[in-house]
Amino acid sequence: MQVIIYDDAxxxxxxxxxxVKTLIQQKPDTVLGLATGSTPISLYKELVDEHKKGNLSFxxxxxxxxxxxxxIEETNPQSYRSFMKQHLFDHVDIDQSNTYLPTCAIGENPRAQGLAYEEKIKQAGGIDLQIxxxxxNGHIGFNEPTSSLVSRTRIKTLTEQTITDNSRLFSADEEQPTMAMTMGIGTIMDSRYVLLMATGKNKAKAVLDTVAGPLSAMCPASVLQMHENAVILLDKEAASELADHEYFQWTDEQNxxxxxxxxxxxNF
Structure with missing residues (x-):
């Protein structure tokens, strides 16, 4: 696990x-694993800017x-398809027929949908870089605490903390989902590279448990200690509970x- 600490988000x-840019330039047919939430938005803005400058093609x-x-319907503004279109897909030259989400519509069997998503990833050659x-609470994807460390794409019930954390995104008259389809931890671990971004003081305890805590299903992200090519990008606030900042800086300089x-x- 490589930990890199920066001044700010x-x-x-x-x-x-x-x-991301380096990988796509090295391997134009890259398979990316993408994340939603507030943290990746600034990454997607950077990628859109690079595309508009003519420096990056998807x-x-x-x-x-x-x-x-x-x-949830794909056209629902709260869907993650809508999120990705708003922040990335509609602003770059990616073929949106090559963008996939683990959807499960009304009447569809979530177990069958999870297996189908795993097969799509396999047919694409696997994920090169997972964001x-x-x-x-240490979750990655919607793999909440107690999730199996070898789990595959499936349906998960969200914890009260996750629902509360996400409630700011929903208005009072909107029904907030309590379940989601998510890649499993085993699926994430199959990615050739993993790039975890964490910013803000509210992530400091989860970062500590991920980097320096025991490998535990109670902190799903701690499984990244076992990944050969996991890179953890932190701002100083998210890294504030970690010891050995000088060592992390020294290691980064050598890398x-x-x-x-x-x-x-x-390995590409």
Missing amino acids: QQVAQSAAVW ANVKSFNLDEYHQ LGIGA KKLNAEFGLFH
Whole structure:
């Protein structure tokens, strides 16, 4: 696990954009795993800006989102399809028929839908780079605490904390979903690279448990300790409960030297 600490959230987004841009330039038919939530928005803005400058094309890219609310219409403004269109898909040259979310409409069997999503990922060759945020309770995707560390795409009931955290996005007259389809932890761990972004003081405890705590289903993100190519991008607030900041900085400086010689990605 590589931990990189930046001064602020904007630097986290800029660094994440460099990782995505570098991979797409190296492998134009990259398969991206994408996340929603407030943290990735600044990353998507950076990518859109790079595209508009003519520095980045998504023409051959495929994408798979981590999650989607259960039984929500794609056209619903609260759907994650709408989120992705608003923040990325409608502003770059990606073929939207190559963008996938783990949907489950009314009348569809969520178990069958989960298996079908896994098959789509397999047929695409697997995910090259998975973008992650992290919940205050340590969830990745909608894999809430106690989720199996080898789980696959499936339906999950959201915790009260997650529902409360997301309630700010819903108006009083909107029905807020309590269930969602999500990639499993095992699905995420199959990605060749994982890039987790965390910003803000409210994520500091989850970051501590992820990086320095025990491997535990009570902090699903802690499984990234077992991933060969997991990169954790933090601002100082999110990293505030971590010890050894000087070591993380020293390690980052050494990795920059290796990256300058051999590149960010070593197996494409």
